[in-house]
Amino acid sequence: MPSVREIAESVNVSIGSVSRVLNNQPHVSPELRAKVLKAVNELRDDSAMGSPGVTTSIAFAYRGQSFLSPYDAALLHGIAEGLAPTEHDLMVVNTARGRGLGGSLGQTLIRRGVAGVVFRAATKDHGLFSELATERFPTVVIAERIESEHIGCVHFDAELAIAQALSHLVQQGHRKIAIALNAIDDYDHAQRFAAYQHFLAKHDLPTDDRWIIRSPGWDSNGGSALRKLMALPDRPTAIFMTDPGLGSGLCIEALRMGVRIPQDLSVIGFDDSEGRYDTFPRLSSVCQHVGLLGETALQHLLDVIARRSAPREIKLECSFEPLDSTAAPFSDL
Amino acid sequence: MPSVREIAESVNVSIGSVSRVLNNQPHVSPELRAKVLKAVNELRDDSAMGSPGVTTSIAFAYRGQSFLSPYDAALLHGIAEGLAPTEHDLMVVNTARGRGLGGSLGQTLIRRGVAGVVFRAATKDHGLFSELATERFPTVVIAERIESEHIGCVHFDAELAIAQALSHLVQQGHRKIAIALNAIDDYDHAQRFAAYQHFLAKHDLPTDDRWIIRSPGWDSNGGSALRKLMALPDRPTAIFMTDPGLGSGLCIEALRMGVRIPQDLSVIGFDDSEGRYDTFPRLSSVCQHVGLLGETALQHLLDVIARRSAPREIKLECSFEPLDSTAAPFSDL
DNA sequence: TTGAAAGCGGTACCAA
DNA sequence: TTGGTACCGCTTTCAA
Numbered sequence: 001m002p003s004v005r006e007i008a009e010s011v012n013v014s015i016g017s018v019s020r021v022l023n024n025q026p027h028v029s030p031e032l033r034a035k036v037l038k039a040v041n042e043l044r045d046d047s048a049m050g051s052p053g054v055t056t057s058i059a060f061a062y063r064g065q066s067f068l069s070p071y072d073a074a075l076l077h078g079i080a081e082g083l084a085p086t087e088h089d090l091m092v093v094n095t096a097r098g099r100g101l102g103g104s105l106g107q108t109l110i111r112r113g114v115a116g117v118v119f120r121a122a123t124k125d126h127g128l129f130s131e132l133a134t135e136r137f138p139t140v141v142i143a144e145r146i147e148s149e150h151i152g153c154v155h156f157d158a159e160l161a162i163a164q165a166l167s168h169l170v171q172q173g174h175r176k177i178a179i180a181l182n183a184i185d186d187y188d189h190a191q192r193f194a195a196y197q198h199f200l201a202k203h204d205l206p207t208d209d210r211w212i213i214r215s216p217g218w219d220s221n222g223g224s225a226l227r228k229l230m231a232l233p234d235r236p237t238a239i240f241m242t243d244p245g246l247g248s249g250l251c252i253e254a255l256r257m258g259v260r261i262p263q264d265l266s267v268i269g270f271d272d273s274e275g276r277y278d279t280f281p282r283l284s285s286v287c288q289h290v291g292l293l294g295e296t297a298l299q300h301l302l303d304v305i306a307r308r309s310a311p312r313e314i315k316l317e318c319s320f321e322p323l324d325s326t327a328a329p330f331s332d333l
Numbered sequence: 334m335p336s337v338r339e340i341a342e343s344v345n346v347s348i349g350s351v352s353r354v355l356n357n358q359p360h361v362s363p364e365l366r367a368k369v370l371k372a373v374n375e376l377r378d379d380s381a382m383g384s385p386g387v388t389t390s391i392a393f394a395y396r397g398q399s400f401l402s403p404y405d406a407a408l409l410h411g412i413a414e415g416l417a418p419t420e421h422d423l424m425v426v427n428t429a430r431g432r433g434l435g436g437s438l439g440q441t442l443i444r445r446g447v448a449g450v451v452f453r454a455a456t457k458d459h460g461l462f463s464e465l466a467t468e469r470f471p472t473v474v475i476a477e478r479i480e481s482e483h484i485g486c487v488h489f490d491a492e493l494a495i496a497q498a499l500s501h502l503v504q505q506g507h508r509k510i511a512i513a514l515n516a517i518d519d520y521d522h523a524q525r526f527a528a529y530q531h532f533l534a535k536h537d538l539p540t541d542d543r544w545i546i547r548s549p550g551w552d553s554n555g556g557s558a559l560r561k562l563m564a565l566p567d568r569p570t571a572i573f574m575t576d577p578g579l580g581s582g583l584c585i586e587a588l589r590m591g592v593r594i595p596q597d598l599s600v601i602g603f604d605d606s607e608g609r610y611d612t613f614p615r616l617s618s619v620c621q622h623v624g625l626l627g628e629t630a631l632q633h634l635l636d637v638i639a640r641r642s643a644p645r646e647i648k649l650e651c652s653f654e655p656l657d658s659t660a661a662p663f664s665d666l
Numbered sequence: 667t668t669g670a671a672a673g674c675g676g677t678a679c680c681a682a
Numbered sequence: 683t684t685g686g687t688a689c690c691g692c693t694t695t696c697a698a
Contacts, residue, residue, distance in 0.1 A: 004692065014669045019693055027667055057424070057445075067413050073406035080400050080425065089445065090425040091390070092409075097417060112390075112422065113445075220610070248611065255588070255613040277553070278581065280588040280613070337676060347685040352677055360683055 001113070002043040011039045022111065024103035034134060037106060041136040044110075056115040057089040058301065061105075063122050064096050070244065071290055072120065074273050075142065078294025079118060086302070088115065095128065106137035116305045118142060118297050122186060138311075140301040142293060144187045145313065152304055152311035154297040155187065156288040161318035162195040162240075165268045165286050168320065169238045170203060172328045174266060176236040178211035180225040180250070182243040192242040192270070192286075211236050215246070222249020223256075230259065237329035238266035241283075244275050251279040251325075262327035269325065281324035288318045334446070335376040344372045355444065357436035367467055370439060374469040377443075389448040390422040391634065394438075396455050397429045403577065404623055405453065407606050408475065411627025412451060419635070421448065428461065439470035449638045451475060451630050455519060471644075473634040475626060477520045478646065485637055485644035487630040488520065489621040494651035495528040495573075498601045498619050499536075501653065502571045505661045507599060508538055509569040513558040513583070515550035515576040525575040525603070544569050548579070555582020556589075563592065570662035571599035574616075577608050584612040584658075595660035602658065614657035621651045 004015040004022070011018075013032060020028050021036040060079055062072070076092075083090055091114060095105060105128055109117060116138030119125070132139045133150040140152040169177060179196050182189050193212075200207055213228055215221035225246060229235055241247035247269030254261050261267050261281055269276060269283030272290040276283045296314060303309035337348045337355070344351075346365060353361050354369040393412055395405065409425075416423055424447060428438060438461055442450060449471030452458070465472045466483040473485040502510055512529050515522050526545075533540055546561055548554035558579060562568060574580035580602030587594050594600050594614055602609060602616030609618040629647060636642035 003690095015692080016670075016694080017668060020668095023693080029667065032667085055445075068406050068410040070403070070406070073401050073403070076409075076425075077401040080427070084427065084430060092413065092423040092425060094413070094417065252611055252613050278585055280585050336674090348676080349678080349686075350684060353684090356677080362683065365683085 001110075002040065006043060007036060007039050010043060011035050022107070024107055037104070037110075037135040037137075040110060041106070041138070044115075055087045055089065056113045057091040058083060058298070059091045059093050059109055059112075059114045059117040060120065061093045061095050061117050062120045063094070063125060067092075067094065070275075071272055074290035075120060075294040078291035078296075079298045081291070082295040082298035082302075093117075095125070104131050104135060106132050106135040109137065116140070116301045118294070118301055122184075138301060138305045140297045140304065140311070142297050148311075150311055152297075152300050152314070154293060154300060154314040154316065156293065156316045156318050158188070158192055158286060158288065158318040159195045159198075161286045161320045162192060163199050164320040165240065165284070166196070166199045166203075168284070168322055168326060169266060169268065170205070172266070172326060174236075174238040174329050175205055176208075176211070176234075176238070177205065178213065178229055178236040178239040180213045180215070180222070180239060180241045180243070180246050182246065183214050183216045189242060196240060196242075218245050218249070220249055222246040222251070223253030226250045226253045226257065226259065226265075229265075230257070238268070238326070240268045242270050244270055244272050247271075247283050247285070248275065248279050251281070251283065255280065261325050264330055266327060266329065267325040271321075276321065276323060279325075284320075284322045284324070284326040286318050286320055288316070292316065334443075335373065339376060340369060340372050343376060344368050355440070357440055370437070370443075370468040370470075373443060374439070374471070377448075388420045388422065389446045390424040391416060391631065392424045392426050392442055392447045392450040393453065394426045394428050394450050395453045396427070396458060400425075400427065403608075404605055407623035408453060408627040411624035411629075412631045414624070415628040415631035415635075426450075428458070437464050437468060439465050439468040442470065449473070449634045451627070451634055455517070471634060471638045473630045473637065473644070475630050481644075483644055485630075485633050485647070487626060487633060487647040487649065489626065489649045489651050491521070491525055491619060491621065491651040492528045492531075494619045494653045495525060496532050497653040498573065498617070499529070499532045501617070501655055501659060502599060502601065503536060503538070505599070505659060507569075507571040507662050509541075509544070509567075509571070510538065511544035511546065511562055511569040511572040513546045513548070513555070513572060513574045513576070513579050515579065516547050517550060522575060529573060529575075550576040550578050551582070553582055555579040555584070556586030559583045559586045559590065559592065559598075562598075563590070571601070571659070573601045575603050577603055577605050580604075580616050580618070581608065581612050584614070584616065588613065594658050597663055599660060599662065600658040604654075609654065609656060612658075617653075617655045617657070617659040619651050619653055621649070625649065 004018045007018045008015045018036055021033050119139060119141045121141050121144035129146055129151055133148040136150055143155050146153040181193055210232055213225045215225060241250055259265055267283055269285040271285040271287045276285040300314060304311050337351045340351045341348045351369055354366050452472060452474045454474050454477035462479055462484055466481040469483055476488050479486040514526055543565055546558045574583055592598055600616055602618040604618040604620045605623040609616045637644050
């Protein structure tokens with residue numbers, strides 16, 4: 001952390017004004033505030049990196065109550081892994097909660113000794129992001145594309161792997177392919193739906209609004225998706241579950257209903273880690289390694305903090321792994 | 334945080350000595366160190382609680398790499414829930430990592446502005462606990478019984494629920510009951526095994542060393558437990574899986590092998606949250622709500638910090654929920 | 667709203 | 683190892 005004198009000198013104000021900004025006190029002009037905060041973030045790591053053994057924290061920020069789905073757990077695990085060899089602590093911050101007496105998120109984090117933040121974007125947090133960007137607070141956003149040159153982002157690109165998965169179905173003879181979507185319409189899920197629509201359009205496959213099943217992404221809703229599907233008059237022969245929970249829920253419900261996978265229905269799942277081996281049958285899945293996502297985001301953040309790299313967009317590729325849940329459609333035999 | 338002068342006065346030493354202790358510098362006698370640290374912890378909340386809006390952190394401590402199994406995730410979720418209405422942050426600390434230049438865990442946490450710690454006991458951390466106890470650092474240990482009067486602990490008592498579960502099997506006609514154990518021999522798992530042995534002895538049921546199957550608690554090992562069991566010459570008609578992962582792994586493997594549950598084998602599972610509804614068949618389970626465990630531990634810690642309560646042992650009860658995986662043994666029909 | 671300076675708290679050095 | 687003291691940095695007050 002640079003001293004108030006250093007900061008004061010670099011922006012040509014008095015140390016008192018710097019102190020006021022840092023402590024989020026009133027009677028400071030917005031311009032001066034922005035100037036000071038930007039200077040703080042530009043100065044602090046130059047000095048911090050010089051002296052070894054300086055321990056600060058890295059924050060994992062999320063918004064709302066979405067904390068600790070299996071997705072978040074895998075993410076945190078990756079971050080904790082990456083943090084292990086460093087001297088940093090991990091601070092978990094819910095940005096939805098009131099942050100003391102207001103003030104920007106960056107200010108709050110600076111005061112708590114946080115060197116940088118990995119932000120798990122859930123809904124649209126772009127207001128927060130642009131604030132962090134103008135303050136130059138080291139920030140890496142997960143699972144969202146960010147345009148700012150001052151903010152890094154790491155996300156998976158599922159387009160190619162989804163095309164492979166759907167091709168796999170088409171090669172086996174499927175033409176009517178349904179999709180189950182998590183009702184949470186974040187960047188990832190929007191991308192998955194777009195990739196599905198794009199593929200269908202490109203290969204002249206039939207579409208039907210009833211084949212698009214939206215539900216909250218919990219396990220049990222995979223079951224309700226299956227029931228909705230089976231009740232359709234001219235039902236699809238395959239379904240793409242765009243969320244891990246939906247896929248495993250569907251497998252359970254299929255066993256209860258006596259629907260045989262893949263004989264009666266082919267299923268493509270989505271896997272965040274290794275869950276595809278723990279269903280029956282093992283779901284042919286579009287796979288993204290969320291732990292790696294967390295670790296990659298953390299490494300990039302550490303690079304940004306140490307100025308080894310400028311904030312940038314990092315794209316990780318999903319992969320398709322065919323397992324036991326896909327076969328030729330029954331009706332074609 | 335009390336000032337060095339306050340602390341110095343309360344223990345009758347110079348402010349210099351207090352500073353040395355707090356910064357973990359050499360040339361301090363162990364007695365003085367202990368005295369000062371104890372005084373710090375006794376003073377800090379008296380003052381801190383007086384002034385509202387003071388934000389400090391709560392630490393979640395774990396040891397080694399066991400971080401973020403589904404168990405940990407549920408725990409953290411409970412803690413984050415309980416923290417939401419407060420002004421505290423959550424800091425995640427791996428105690429296995431080198432803590433700066435040494436010094437006690439309590440010292441390190443004090444310096445980082447941590448008000449108290451929820452400790453997830455994995456292996457025997459009693460050295461750390463007694464250190465925290467002599468320093469009077471507010472500590473609540475999860476899933477372990479601690480004897481110290483200065484440390485709180487919250488754990489589940491599974492004895493009764495396990496007896497109910499096994500009685501349920503006996504009433505259905507089972508006598509040969511196997512058990513699958515997580516190789517991690519922590520307090521919880523030791524208790525589960527003891528409860529099983531105790532029940533068998535009390536009801537004059539047969540025992541056999543080969544019916545005790547130990548394996549690391551990951552899903553796939555539930556499958557290997559099943560294969561070991563089915564290979565036995567005079568095999569048990571029921572098995573008690575003492576770990577959630579083992580139970581779900583067994584269900585999957587049973588489907589692959591064509592072993593029908595409960596017709597060919599009755600199974601009692603163990604559930605940390607709601608996983609019992611996401612297997613096929615739904616496992617009759619001994620249930621503990623791990624999220625509640627985390628929330629309870631946090632509430633107790635907040636009480637201890639605010640001196641609303643002395644550190645104590647809190648025991649939560651497990652429950653038994655019969656579902657679809659238990660029936661009369663096949664061989665008896 | 668901002669700058670100057672006093673006040674307060676913590677560290678580091680030196681003597682015992 | 684411990685206490686005394688000088689020093690240094692941040693905050694707060696006061697005047698402009």
